[in-house]
Amino acid sequence: MTTPKVVLVVEDDPVIGPALAHRLRLEGYRPRLAETGAAALREARALRPDAVVSDIRLPDMSGEEVYLRLLADLGALPAFFMTAFGDVAQAVRLVRAGARDYLTKPLDVDRLVEALGAALASAPAAPSEGREPAGLGVSAAMRGVEAMLRKAARVDVPVVLTGETGVGKEVAARFLHAASARAGEPFVALNCAAVPRDLAESTLFGHERGAFTGAATRQSGLAERAGAGTLLLDEIAELAPELQAKLLRLVQERAFLPLGAPAERRFAARLVCATHADLAARVRAGSFREDLYYRLHVIPVEIPPLRRRVEDLPWLAERLLSEAVARFGLGARRLSPPAAAALADHDWPGNVRELRNRIERAVALAEGEEIGPDDLFPESQLERAAAAAAPMLGAAIQGATRLAVSDALARAGGNRAEAARLLGVSRTTLWKRMRELGLTGE
Numbered sequence: 001m002t003t004p005k006v007v008l009v010v011e012d013d014p015v016i017g018p019a020l021a022h023r024l025r026l027e028g029y030r031p032r033l034a035e036t037g038a039a040a041l042r043e044a045r046a047l048r049p050d051a052v053v054s055d056i057r058l059p060d061m062s063g064e065e066v067y068l069r070l071l072a073d074l075g076a077l078p079a080f081f082m083t084a085f086g087d088v089a090q091a092v093r094l095v096r097a098g099a100r101d102y103l104t105k106p107l108d109v110d111r112l113v114e115a116l117g118a119a120l121a122s123a124p125a126a127p128s129e130g131r132e133p134a135g136l137g138v139s140a141a142m143r144g145v146e147a148m149l150r151k152a153a154r155v156d157v158p159v160v161l162t163g164e165t166g167v168g169k170e171v172a173a174r175f176l177h178a179a180s181a182r183a184g185e186p187f188v189a190l191n192c193a194a195v196p197r198d199l200a201e202s203t204l205f206g207h208e209r210g211a212f213t214g215a216a217t218r219q220s221g222l223a224e225r226a227g228a229g230t231l232l233l234d235e236i237a238e239l240a241p242e243l244q245a246k247l248l249r250l251v252q253e254r255a256f257l258p259l260g261a262p263a264e265r266r267f268a269a270r271l272v273c274a275t276h277a278d279l280a281a282r283v284r285a286g287s288f289r290e291d292l293y294y295r296l297h298v299i300p301v302e303i304p305p306l307r308r309r310v311e312d313l314p315w316l317a318e319r320l321l322s323e324a325v326a327r328f329g330l331g332a333r334r335l336s337p338p339a340a341a342a343l344a345d346h347d348w349p350g351n352v353r354e355l356r357n358r359i360e361r362a363v364a365l366a367e368g369e370e371i372g373p374d375d376l377f378p379e380s381q382l383e384r385a386a387a388a389a390a391p392m393l394g395a396a397i398q399g400a401t402r403l404a405v406s407d408a409l410a411r412a413g414g415n416r417a418e419a420a421r422l423l424g425v426s427r428t429t430l431w432k433r434m435r436e437l438g439l440t441g442e
């Protein structure tokens with residue numbers, strides 16, 4: 001059986017949103033409705049939807065902003081926009097940024113369902129039980145990480161993934177999930193740094209109806225939604241102290257208490273944590289509980305930065321390139337040899353996320369089939385232009401200085417002390433400038 005694809009519907013209209021979600025459910029999708037941009041971003045980070053269908057005007061931000069933030073967080077994914085305003089400029093911008101389609105209201109739902117079906121059929125399928133998960137790299141370092149994760153997948157103990165931002169900690173967590181016996185169960189992720197502090201507890205553990213003002217219905221938390229699958233807590237170092245205590249209970253007793261619930265529930269998922277912070281240092285600084293640290297650190301796995309495994313660059317670039325081409329529905333693209341060489345010269349502070357962003361931008365904007373170094377690193381083109389402009393700027397500054405100095409000397413009747421006073425500089429500075437400019441003061 002295939003797992004239903006998750007479609008995030010972002011719509012604040014109380015009729016259109018639920019109606020669309022209902023239709024998508026009938027079509028065999030797992031829709032998730034968000035009524036604001038902030039809720040959509042939260043849901044997207046936790047659920048990693050397969051596609052997004054969003055209104056362009058939302059109460060708190062534009063659909064465009066939601067999409068660009070989703071792109072940064074999740075990479076490209078099929079996105080469809082709905083608008084009552086037919087704003088062509090925004091449509092063009094969104095399609096350039098990778099959106100699939102732009103539909104005007106009243107919405108032709110059949111057309112949307114058809115386009116969604118086509119987009120999701122061409123998207124790579126989620127790994128399912130028994131299938132070999134996609135590899136993480138070809139370097140010895142990443143082969144080592146894969147071997148470690150495969151071993152960890154066999155036993156149900158907490159894993160902590162560490163590494164710089166964008167190295168692929170979440171990708172590694174998904175690899176672990178796919179390699180484990182839990183592969184057919186949900187994979188649920190929460191970025192602890194992104195969820196507002198007052199919502200963190202109910203997001204993680206859920207709440208009963210009436211548990212707090214505004215809790216109109218019962219809401220299950222991610223600990224419950226992860227079922228017998230895997231729960232990834234990303235940026236674990238940012239978890240508030242009161243939640244650290246509750247997480248300890250989750251790990252130790254495998255139990256959690258939804259807000260306002262009469263009794264604890266059993267935690268059936270596997271816990272994986274990730275962080276780019278030095279957790280041991282946080283323990284020493286007193287901001288992370290030592291007992292939790294030791295509970296979580298049963299299997300620590302470090303994902304090395306991309307600059308320390310350059311052998312992975314061509315492999316990753318190739319993979320991200322074909323993914324971007326398929327997602328944007330474009331024809332073939334390839335990296336020119338100088339572009340491939342430029343990849344190796346860069347030191348990738350943003351790691352694989354930066355590589356993905358550069359490749360997606362290059363695929364979207366390159367004119368022909370071949371992607372050159374300037375498509376990947378447009379800033380170096382600007383730097384070259386600035387360097388070329390620098391001599392011109394220098395000449396302009398020199399010309400202006402010459403005029404000002406000659407004028408001051410003329411007004412001071414050749415008296416250098418007076419000319420320096422008029423210019424607001426010391427006599428030594430004036431003397432230096434005159435020497436540089438070849439002025440004698442005559």
Ligand SMILES: Nc1ncnc2c1ncn2[C@@H]1O[C@H](COP(=O)(O)OP(=O)(O)OP(=O)(O)O)[C@@H](O)[C@H]1O
Binds near residue numbers: 170274
């Ligand atoms: N081995 C890989 N193959 C393909 N894509 C990858 C790989 N590793 C990372 N990526 C891509 O790089 C981006 C960042 O990956 P991921 O979110 O897993 O990093 P992270 O270390 O969890 O980042 P952060 O510290 O910011 O949470 C994603 O778009 C992901 O798809």
